Amino acid sequence: MPFEPNHDWLKEHIRDIPDFPKPGVAFKDITPLLANKKAFSYTIDAIAHEFDRDQIDKVLGIEARGFIIAAPLAYRFTAGLIPVRKAGKLPWDVESEEYILEYGTDLLEIHRDAINPGERILIVDDVLATGGTAVATATLTERCGGKVAGVATIMELSFLGGREKLAAYDFLSLVSY
Ligand code: AMP
Numbered sequence: 001m002p003f004e005p006n007h008d009w010l011k012e013h014i015r016d017i018p019d020f021p022k023p024g025v026a027f028k029d030i031t032p033l034l035a036n037k038k039a040f041s042y043t044i045d046a047i048a049h050e051f052d053r054d055q056i057d058k059v060l061g062i063e064a065r066g067f068i069i070a071a072p073l074a075y076r077f078t079a080g081l082i083p084v085r086k087a088g089k090l091p092w093d094v095e096s097e098e099y100i101l102e103y104g105t106d107l108l109e110i111h112r113d114a115i116n117p118g119e120r121i122l123i124v125d126d127v128l129a130t131g132g133t134a135v136a137t138a139t140l141t142e143r144c145g146g147k148v149a150g151v152a153t154i155m156e157l158s159f160l161g162g163r164e165k166l167a168a169y170d171f172l173s174l175v176s177y
Pocket of ligand 1: 025026028062063064065125126127128129130131132134162
């Protein structure tokens with residue numbers, strides 16, 4: 001399917017849920033996008049189009065919605081797939097990185113042996129908000145010996161300034177709020 005001049009039509013398939021999971025948060029629900037065959041395949045194709053498959057060894061998905069985007073991209077690139085998970089979910093030796101939430105902090109983890117030295121890693125998630133999650137994931141990637149080939153999301157919440165925190169990386173978001 002050909003690409004549109006911009007990807008804003010995808011917003012028709014992204015649902016705003018006010019006050020979820022807590023008061024004051026406008027949650028961006030991508031389940032309508034995932035359920036729509038045109039929107040989902042377009043999303044994967046549009047991200048894949050922006051990166052050179054020969055420059056990516058593994059695609060890393062951030063729990064949980066990042067997994068859904070990362071898996072078809074990895075398949076498409078014939079790349080490996082790496083999950084980054086919340087604390088305590090991964091069964092083997094992990095590297096951990098703390099990141100800041102709206103209230104307090106949490107940990108993200110990656111298996112220590114997920115990345116071979118010098119491998120080029122594309123980091124994928126659904127939403128870039130403050131950027132804390134993506135920065136922590138990039139830090140984990142580098143600590144494991146990987147090189148961040150790029151960070152890709154379906155959308156960014158630009159008023160939260162996450163993109164600026166990722167200035168050192170090649171960052172893509174298909175749509176912006
Ligand atoms: P942040 O670390 O602030 O960039 O938050 C990004 C992570 O939190 C991603 O894994 C998103 O899935 C999730 N997230 C943050 N804000 C929202 C939102 N408004 N709607 C949906 N997911 C969000």
